[in-house]
Amino acid sequence: MNLKRGDRNNTVKYLQQGLRMLCINPNGTDGIFGAGTETAVKKFQSKNGLSATGVVNDVTWNSMKKQIIPIQNALIKAGYSIGTADGVAGDKTYSSVLDFQKKNGLTADGMVGTKTMQLLKEAGNKPVVLQIGSKGTEVKKVQERLIALGYSCGTTGADGDFGKGTYNAVVAFQKKNGLSLDGKVGPKTREVLFSNSAIKNDTVTILKLGSKGDEVKKVQQRLIELGYSCGNAGADGDFGQGTYNAVVAFQERNGLSTDGIVGENTRTKLFSNTAIKNVESPVLKKGMSGDSVKRMQQRLIELGYSCGRAGADGSFGSGTYAAVYEFQRCNGLDMDGVAGEKTLNVLYSTSAIKYTPDTTTSNVSPEPLINNSGDLIDYAIHVILNGEGNYTAINETDPISIGILQWYEERAHDLLVAMYTRDAKAVENALGKDSKLVSEIKADRSVFVGRYLTVNEKTVVKILLGSELGHTIQDETARADVSGYIDYGRKCNIKDEHALIYYADLYNQSPKQTKKIVESISGEITLEKIHAAAMNNSVMNQYSTRRNNAYDAAKNYSSSNTGTSGSSGTTDNSSLERFVNVALGEFGYKEKGENITKYGEWYGDNGEPWCAMFVSWCANQAGILITKSNPNGLVPRYEGVSAGMAAYIEKERFQYKKDYTPKYGDIMFLKSNGASHTAIVVGYDKNTNKVYTIEGNFSDKVSKVWRSADNCEITGYGTNGGTSNGYILKDAVAAKGSTV
Known part of the structure; x- marks a missing residue:
């Protein structure tokens, strides 16, 4: 626990509500940790013999919880339904205090003083008469x-x-x-x-397969509440096979006759306080594993939500956390990455909304580009991927079109054949050894013409595409394809590299229309001419956004995108320039939720701090990440900042700041009680002693930042062979502690 001034979240809100309940006014319960909240925290800390820092650590938080629990117990005894007394002043607890004060003629201010507590205790000791309007x-x-x-x-x-x-x-x-x-x-x-002599209603309805109506729905709701899944339809009032299975499971767990029929004995046990819950938790969250997690992952993948490279492995990791978070976003649920009762009920219902990308964020593929050198080809791949899919992308409306380049029909067949040739067992494990897809992979490529994937086939193909094999084959195929596009362009007498990049993106989208466009151009084919011809093409002008994006990207090829240059030149080598340009191209990208980014999705640990994953992602995009297939790369793959620094030290490519002048393309490592942040160096201005960087997870986004080279938080730099001072970023913001 580490809440401090400037934080904004529900935990801050619960802190504020707790302070009010303890008669300390934080001047609002808006979830924003401002000056009023800080003052109130200090007051609480001083009152309870704690260090008055104004920062809520575990000691302060637990001290508050200890004092709130008696209030919650009194509320429960007085008939309020607030859940368990956990010491957290959540919305149910706080609103119950306000309701009690209002009903008992007290000032409804949420402050539980002597009078409020006295009346609460008295209410808990009175025999309660329940009637219309009672709750709890x-x-x-x-x-x-x-x-x-x-x-x-x-x-x-x-x-x-x-x-x-x-x-x-x-x-x-x-x-x-x-x-x-x-x-x-x-x-x-x-x-x-509540006596044994209570006379039952002799008109009890027997519920079984085929029954429908409100009584069925109530039974389903109770089963789901106890952790027994009623299938994808959820509580729909229709007693189908899913409900039958849930009833049998409940009966088995509770020592009843397992006939799948809700008769008198089953109904009595089901709605009793002694009903035994399913051993599987109805709340699934990060770190858990088991069949319930696996079923959830399969359902998420079925709906188009990627659970990461591992797929439906039964382990709730960062990929699954990100998938749950995205599902909650698309379905209008509270986005916490935890699959609670409400999330699971919607997930398994027929009304669950399939994955739709968040159009408020960058449309750049969240997957890595290709781990190979070759400046022109790499850049062309980068441009194409901005307009196409990611590793697990499957077109939902057209015949089979899959992967990072959206390989279509026969080309999709070629891609799967390449995977099967490389590792037949892995493909058969993913798709099913005796499946129709595997038999078609062994057949002529024409079988995929006009071929649509079924829902189940999409699920297993996504798993295959997202596997290590799927990534490797897609990387290799994409490089070969785009290299071919460039060759085709040169055969069309395109000499301008900017135009070749645009041509490659155009060709990947539609070879047929690309040929028509090129044939319509007279004279030398320039970027401006091919873009104008594409926008005049009746087919391609329907994709004006992609065409304009490709034009802008191609136009900027080999340029710095950064403003004025430093005094020692502007270029080191093509690899570093690619690396820095990729990073600068991400400027302004914002996380979708707490640490939810495309960089984390690519790395396979979404939901974790992402400054290091951003560096690794950019290096991979530029083809300089050290991997098994690219052991001679420049930048190590790292998620933890300490691990990244250690990798550079091990390779004897680390320089402490004291005796070193940072260079273009270096990796900056910073500390705050140890290594804690990392950034990519864009430039150093010796006249002002400023270091300019592009970095992830700075104010929850990709930012251009400057620091004094003497900033106390800078530990040193991982060197990547840069020799120039690089560029001055005129729109960079100052980091904390940076003054010159």
Whole structure:
């Protein structure tokens, strides 16, 4: 726990609500840790003998929780449904305090002073009469007991809210048991209701396969609540095979006859307080594993959400966290990356929304480019990938079109054949040894013409494309294809490299239209001419955004994109220039959620701090990342900053700042209680002693930053062979502690 001024999140809100409950005013409960909250924290710390830093660490947080738990226990005893007393002043706890104060003639300010606490304790000691309008755990217990006895509480079931349905159930019970018919659960009604002599409703409906309606829905909701999945449809009121399986599982776990029928005994146990939950947790989160995680991953992949390279492996890692987060975003749920009851119910329902990209972020592929040298080809691949898919991309509407270059029909067949030739066992494991797809891979490539993938086939193909084999073959095929595009362009007498890059992107999109476009141009084929001809083409002008993006990228080939140059020249070598240009091209990219980025998705650890993964991603894009297939690369692959620095030290390419002048393309390592941040050096200005960098995870985005070369947080630099001072970034912002 480390909450401090400037933080903005729900935890800050719960902190503020907790402070108010403890009669310390933070001047708002808006989730923003401002001056008022800082002052209130200091006051709490001083009052409780803690160091008054204004920063909430574990000691301060636990001290607050210890004082809030008695208040929560009093609320629960008074009939409020707030869940368990965990010491966190969440919205249910805080709103219950306000509600209690309002109902008892107190000032509804959320501050639990002596008077509020006294009345809370008194309320907890009184026998509660439940009636229309009552809410809480006691209401829910009554509803569960009524339902178990065969008295319907309406469509909402046991929801803890005493409404008209519960009133009617109470009246029916009172009538059946010879009690006064007032619709209230007073001492007498309660005594009979929970006794062994309570008379059941003899009109209980037997539910089984084929049954439909509200009673089925209530049973499904209760099963799901206890952790028993009713299948993809969820609680839809239709007793199908999924519900049957859930009932059998419940009966087996609870020692009942496993007939899959909800009769009197099953219903009574199901809605009782002693019902045994499914051993699998209904809340799935990072670090968990098992069949329930695997089923969730399979469903996510089926809906188009990538769980990372591992696919549906039953282990809830960073890739699965990112997939859950994206699912929650697309389906309008709270985005926390945790698959709780609400998320799982929507996930397995027929109304679950398939993956749709977040159009508010960059459209650059979240996957790496190709680990090979060759400046022109690498840059052309970079441009093409900006307009195409990622490793696991599958076109949802056209015949089979897959992968980073969206290989189409026969070319898709060629890609899968290449994978099968390289590792037949891996392909058969992913697609199924006896599957139709594997048999087609062994057949002529024409079988993929007009071939559409089924939903299940899309799922397994995504897994294959996202595997290490899938990545490797796509990388190799993309390089060969784009090299061929460049050769075709040269045969068309295109000499301008900018035009060749544009031609390659155009050719990958449509060879047929590219030929028409080139034939329509007279004289020398320049970038401006081929772009104008493409925009005049009746087919390609429908993709004006992609055409304009490709034009801009091709135009900027080999330029710095950065402004004025330093005094020692502007270029070191093509590899470093590619590296820096790729990084600068990401300027302004913002994370989608807490540490949710395309760099983390590529690295396979989304949801973790990403400054180092950004450096690795850029190096991979530029073809200089050290990998098994590229052992002579320049930049080590690292996620932890300490590990990156150690790699440079091991290779004897690390320079401490004291006796070193940073060079273009170096990797800066910074510390704050140890190595903690990393950045790519773009330039050094010896006149001002400023170092200019492009870096990820600076203010949650990719930023241009400057620091004094003497900044106390800089440890040193990993060197990559740069010799020049590089470029001055005029639009860079100052980092903390940077003054000159």
